[in-house]
């Protein structure tokens with residue numbers, strides 16, 4: 001089931017208290033969404049489906065218009081997540097890496113559309129702008145009687161964030177608008193992309209998780225960006241240290257695109273008008289079923305690495 005913002009805040013707290021992290025897949029096609037929900041169901045885990053600006057504007061959804069893209073994406077996800085097949089899978093829809101001039105209009109639209117949780121890309125913002133953007137979203141929620149659950153970030157690709165920055169950024173938004181923040185994404189030595197990771201620090205995760213929770217007076221999980229370059233043991237250590245949400249994009253794209261290349265290498269010869277299997281090979285279903293056969297397993301494996309398995313139904317039983 002697709003979770004409301006309030007249910008999502010409870011789930012993030014549940015993850016912190018039970019020492020697991022929820023896998024957040026940057027799913028960039030309808031078939032990727034289906035695969036992720038099947039994988040979560042298979043291991044009774046909550047799952048986050050997230051979109052960045054590039055999916056919302058991309059050809060399969062908004063075709064240049066991010067608001068249209070969000071409406072199409074969320075309509076598809078809502079129908080699927082609320083189908084009886086996935087009634088026992090807690091599903092979060094999260095906006096990830098929204099940036100540029102359209103940031104606030106897109107995120108306000110997400111809030112009106114009852115997106116489960118929200119974050120923005122702060123890499124081009126000054127600290128003051130970062131704070132102001134989040135405060136404006138909190139004000140918008142207040143003036144429109146909407147609930148909102150927020151992730152705030154700072155310098156996720158810039159090495160390890162100083163604790164003073166957590167006080168200055170996270171602490172300021174929490175002081176001005178208590179209760180909206182649920183996740184904090186400081187730099188902990190990871191990098192977006194598939195490169196090698198140097199300087200990854202579980203101590204930083206522990207310290208930031210403790211400080212953010214102290215500032216808020218409630219459990220705050222760390223959101224880990226740039227997880228693709230980490231080993232399984234590094235991921236498990238990150239979860240043990242206080243990570244509650246693990247973003248997964250580059251490696252997921254690599255697995256899916258390599259499977260697609262493999263499919264066309266194996267079956268490309270059928271793509272002629274004479275071949276009897278031309279149609280089933282050429283149709284989207286042929287390719288997507290082939291990709292799913294390997295991809296779903298990898299999603300399950302990653303959920304298990306994050307200790308996320310077997311928490312789906314127990315979490316839903318806590319909702320009133």
Ligand SMILES: [Zn+2]
Pocket residue numbers: 097156192225226247
């Ligand atoms: Zn990220």
